[in-house]
Ligand code: ASP
């Protein structure tokens with residue numbers, strides 16, 4: 001077995017078509033240490049699969065089947081795969097039709113089975129490609145390795161069981177050969193298919209890296225690196241060469257959608273170095289996410305998250321009373337609303353809710369506000385953007401908030417959270433001014449060589 005080994009994960013856009021897959025195959029071929037490849041479904045496929053249960057009309061459903069079949073048949077043609085691979089892919093496609101036609105489409109269990117075909121097919125095609133390119137590769141069903149509980153739709157992995165399965169089934173395959181497996185899917189104790197939740201392939205890769213005790217996990221994606229801010233907002237955004245897990249976690253939570261935040265958990269537990277790089281430009285430096293970085297700037301990056309709603313609850317009853325906050329949060333919990341930021345004063349509480357998803361928007365408008373209004377005055381402000389400065393010792397660095405307020409002196413800052421985390425300071429502004437605010441902050445805190453800090 002080559003020592004040390006690496007787990008390399010390729011996201012949906014990295015395996016979107018034959019050419020994209022060829023680039024990934026080259027990345028694997030280039031480094032014998034890349035012993036395990038974890039793949040997402042080809043880009044767009046999981047979205048289509050999740051639509052299947054909603055499209056009760058035969059016609060629309062048929063279109064989705066066709067589109068999935070055509071995409072994958074065309075990749076198989078382009079790659080000129082073997083007859084055996086073609087049959088395996090066709091087998092999955094017809095099984096998919098069967099499950100999605102006769103299964104109970106409201107059941108989360110059936111939805112997970114439907115979703116699993118995306119990854120099962122992409123990995124089957126990729127294994128064939130590697131072998132054509134002279135890289136000896138075997139395919140393995142991730143459901144034998146990623147053992148989970150039975151929470152279909154977002155199953156919880158059982159790390160002990162995963163370690164056993166990896167030691168017994170995966171490790172013996174690694175030698176001169178490479179192993180290709182699926183991200184996102186697993187199985188519960190009775191063997192039924194589960195998924196780790198959308199975007200879960202990164203998590204799979206991290207779990208395998210943990211179980212294999214690798215030192216490195218690579219996430220190959222369509223962005224070159226993690227940037228100091230969104231390059232679509234600030235042209236001068238710079239790639240970050242190295243960032244700590246703590247900082248990266250704040251970034252993923254605060255809207256830099258490069259990584260699934262839970263990915264970091266197994267890597268943090270085992271001090272695995274995580275590399276994020278572009279499969280289109282593998283020669284570019286990318287970003288390393290590490291436990292300890294030699295350089296810990298006060299401000300490493302600035303993130304922004306749109307579509308925030310601010311709810312302010314005001315009541316004189318709060319004064320010297322206990323149980324008010326508990327009551328407030330119980331109502332939110334009953335409606336399954338997750339709160340991101342909270343600030344309180346003697347008689348009011350402000351909290352932010354991410355209304356990026358239609359479901360949440362709906363839940364917020366229906367019922368919750370009414371229930372809260374029964375015991376307090378409620379004000380709702382929409383269309384806000386959450387901006388976060390992410391870095392180190394932000395709570396202990398004198399002058400940060402002073403500079404911030406000075407820079408933004410004619411901007412209405414709606415709410416500010418400082419001190420809850422040493423790695424971030426965040427606040428809300430109106431959507432219309434958000435880009436300008438980020439540009440100003442980036443110019444001041446990141447582009448200036450001789451930053452004031
Ligand atoms: N294919 C799954 C999704 O699109 C998992 C992943 O790509 O990470 O959510």
Ligand code: MG
Nearest residue numbers: 011012199202
């Ligand atoms: Mg992803």
